[in-house]
Amino acid sequence: MAKKVVALVKLQLQAGQATPSPPVGPALGQHGVNIMEFCKAFNERTKSQEGTIIPALITIFSDRTFNFITKTPPATFLIKKAAKLAKGAHAPKKEVAGSIAKSSIKEIAQLKMVDLNAKDLEGAIRIIEGSVRSMGLEVVEG
Amino acid sequence: MTSARKGFKKRVDIVVEKGAEELFPEVLYKALSPGGIWIEEKGNDAVIKCYPDNVDAFLHILQTSKMETKDTLVVDEPEQDYAEMTKKYFRPIQVEGITILAPWNKTKRKGIRILIEPGMAFGTGRHESTRIMVKLMGGMDMKDKSILDIGCGSAILSLYATVLGAQKVVAVDNDEDTVLSAHKNIDLNNVSNIALTCSDLQQVRGAYDIVLANIDIRTFKATSAHVMTLVKESGYLVVSGILGRDRKELLSLFNSFSLIRMEQKNAWRGFVLQKKNA
Numbered sequence: 001m002a003k004k005v006v007a008l009v010k011l012q013l014q015a016g017q018a019t020p021s022p023p024v025g026p027a028l029g030q031h032g033v034n035i036m037e038f039c040k041a042f043n044e045r046t047k048s049q050e051g052t053i054i055p056a057l058i059t060i061f062s063d064r065t066f067n068f069i070t071k072t073p074p075a076t077f078l079i080k081k082a083a084k085l086a087k088g089a090h091a092p093k094k095e096v097a098g099s100i101a102k103s104s105i106k107e108i109a110q111l112k113m114v115d116l117n118a119k120d121l122e123g124a125i126r127i128i129e130g131s132v133r134s135m136g137l138e139v140v141e142g
Numbered sequence: 143m144t145s146a147r148k149g150f151k152k153r154v155d156i157v158v159e160k161g162a163e164e165l166f167p168e169v170l171y172k173a174l175s176p177g178g179i180w181i182e183e184k185g186n187d188a189v190i191k192c193y194p195d196n197v198d199a200f201l202h203i204l205q206t207s208k209m210e211t212k213d214t215l216v217v218d219e220p221e222q223d224y225a226e227m228t229k230k231y232f233r234p235i236q237v238e239g240i241t242i243l244a245p246w247n248k249t250k251r252k253g254i255r256i257l258i259e260p261g262m263a264f265g266t267g268r269h270e271s272t273r274i275m276v277k278l279m280g281g282m283d284m285k286d287k288s289i290l291d292i293g294c295g296s297a298i299l300s301l302y303a304t305v306l307g308a309q310k311v312v313a314v315d316n317d318e319d320t321v322l323s324a325h326k327n328i329d330l331n332n333v334s335n336i337a338l339t340c341s342d343l344q345q346v347r348g349a350y351d352i353v354l355a356n357i358d359i360r361t362f363k364a365t366s367a368h369v370m371t372l373v374k375e376s377g378y379l380v381v382s383g384i385l386g387r388d389r390k391e392l393l394s395l396f397n398s399f400s401l402i403r404m405e406q407k408n409a410w411r412g413f414v415l416q417k418k419n420a
């Protein structure tokens with residue numbers, strides 16, 4: 001296949017819930033690809049992860065065909081899952097919404113390593129810890 | 143103030159540091175319907191494009207969410223029917239006298255038709271390399287011949303080979319999504335003599351009267367020795383997906399074959415090569 005990449009599009013969508021309305025429609029429509037085909041393929045590939053947000057990177061080729069990869073869910077979702085929280089603190093700097101174990105942070109950092117702009121695991125852990133604090137969670141040993 | 147003009151939809155663009163889209167809070171996803179964002183990277187920044195139903199409420203949640211932003215803009219975007227947009231891009235096209243249609247197209251044109259659902263498989267008839275293949279194939283006798291289509295993509299070339307009277311076509315691609323699309327296209331055209339498999343080129347066995355290979359120079363460099371074994375003696379290899387600058391390299395890879403025909407469209411080249419008798 002003589003594939004030539006003409007565009008890369010980045011979306012973060014509810015697993016199994018993609019529809020041709022915005023943001024999928026305008027993001028892919030401007031490149032003239034078959035939007036329904038993307039929605040069907042994305043929903044099929046992510047149906048087992050419903051309830052999470054899945055980043056998708058779509059590569060569009062010169063004959064208007066496309067390909068895409070899905071990545072790990074964003075850090076906030078993984079943190080909330082690990083801390084067994086429905087949501088973060090309303091006022092993150094004043095109120096503590098819950099706690100998360102150091103070992104869970106390390107696990108998330110390891111999972112997210114592939115997608116994060118971090119030199120090593122330590123760097124990835126620091127990024128995740130930053131998100132944890134901004135969500136009003138405290139880090140506990142364990 | 144924030145209600146959209148008729149025919150326009152409000153979009154909120156949030157400029158953040160690149161990578162911070164990862165931290166986009168769940169409360170904001172919930173204020174979007176359907177939940178999802180579009181990220182465009184610009185230098186060290188990322189622009190998160192959001193389409194909330196209620197812009198004021200969304201901006202309020204954004205303010206209280208403590209998400210670190212560099213800038214926030216509210217933009218009017220023309221509303222469009224995106225499903226229709228797809229259809230507009232895929233109208234019937236003519237390639238060497240053959241009409242290539244998407245399932246939603248209607249045409250009064252007579253003659254040969256091939257139905258292709260445009261999706262994740264290369265080969266919609268819109269790329270020069272596909273057009274070159276169709277042109278080269280049209281000049282060949284495929285009646286009752288055995289055909290192998292390597293890197294079959296949408297199966298457009300396999301389908302055309304059956305139109306030209308091929309007895310049996312084996313179509314191979316190494317990408318699972320592509321094979322699913324190819325399956326759909328073969329069903330759409332009600333063709334029963336194409337055998338489709340998902341496999342690496344190196345795993346393909348047998349020898350065929352005609353081998354179709356719309357691939358690329360890198361793949362040929364890695365596999366040319368094996369590809370040559372797949373062609374019967376005096377059989378043909380039809381090659382496309384080659385840029386003009388790679389012509390010499392391609393021909394030297396297959397220098398034990400005779401060059402029968404060459405075609406070009408823009409920067410792209412295609413060749414018919416014949417295997418010599420031993």
